[in-house]
Amino acid sequence: MEPEESLRTAIGAGRPQAVRVVLDAMGGDRGPEVNVEGAVMAARELGTEVILVGVEEELQHRLRQHDTHGLPLSVRHAPDVVEMGESPSIALRRKRHSSIRIGLDLVKRGEADAFVSAGNTGAVMATALVVLGPLPGVERPAIAVVIPTLTGLAVLLDAGANVDSKARHLAQFAIMGNVYARDFLGLPRPRVGLLSIGEEESKGNELTREAFKELEDEASLNFIGNVEGRDVFSGTSDVIVCDGFTGNVALKISESVLDAMFTLLREELGRDLRGKAGSLLLLPAFKRFRRRVDPSEYGGAPLLGVNAVCVISHGRSAAKAIKNALRTAGECVTNKVIQHIREGIALS
Secondary structure, three states, rough: OOOOHHHHHHHOOOOOOOEEEEOOEEEEOOOHHHHHHHHHHHHHHHHHEEEEEEEEEHHHHHHHHOOOOOEEEEEEOOOEEEOOOOOHHHHHOOOOOOOOHHHHHHHHHHOOOOEEOOOOHHHHHHHHHHHHHOOOOOOOEEOOOEEEEEOEEEEEEEOOOOOOOOHHHHHHHHHHHHHHHHHHHOOOOOOEEEEEEEEOOOOOOOHHHHHHHHHHOOOOOOEEEEOOOOHOOOOOOEEEEHHHHHHHHHHHHHHHHHHHHHHHHHHHOOOOOOHHHHHHHHHHHHHHHHHOOOOHHHHHEEEEEEEOOEEOOOOOHHHHHHHHHHHHHHHHHHHHHHHHHHHHHHHH
């Protein structure tokens, strides 16, 4: 089963209900070209109503390059663009008419159900906190990334929203990740693990030891204890909790290992005729494996803990990844993830 199909199966339905999703069409390393293409794909294949926010003239030009007849696509003008390397605080103060700010304002006013951006992650998070506000009881939002494992799919959070965290923040991440794994992946009682350097309760730094106690006392969680780095992709836990610094480093290392592995494999298979012949036979399996571990297959990562669905995509996202991020946003809305997180935090 392909990753995209497995996600749909996990939540128990084929096509998600039509929702209105705002897309920051100026965000990401590749800009409007791939954002517009991804929006067209989502509108055509998923029935998602997409509101593209950005420099109107540029977006209309890109849309004319596609057959958009009858598709639920519209454009909202935003003259300011937040650059990928720009300071989030400066962007928040000086670019009040950015595609990020105007897009999130549409969600706040109820003109859209969710927001998606492949742009400056820090600016998206800072603006979302100001415009949408945090959920009651949530001190820090967290980026929740779906990762492939040997047994299916799991959620890792925080993947980079917070460099420094406290034990109570990790406990909140666990509650939010538990809800997301349950509602998005269809797991009735997710197994929650705390990422550390050893399985024993005493292992780890001060943060993980304190967080262990907090998670152990949280009755709503199926907490299985510490998990090590080698366990992240093994499938032993459905939710892996860590601070944003650790989570982001772990994901970036995983991505680089995969890239290096594929590069080295291609080099070895191309060394002689026997390798080239074997590669032709193995090509279908390689393609399936690549799709299985490709982050773009799993859409964007939701910023959990703010008052609406906000999905962040990788800055290098191609059109397919943008489409899948829009799908993720729609499924979060359909499955009432924000409402259920609000309820889960209130009961903790």
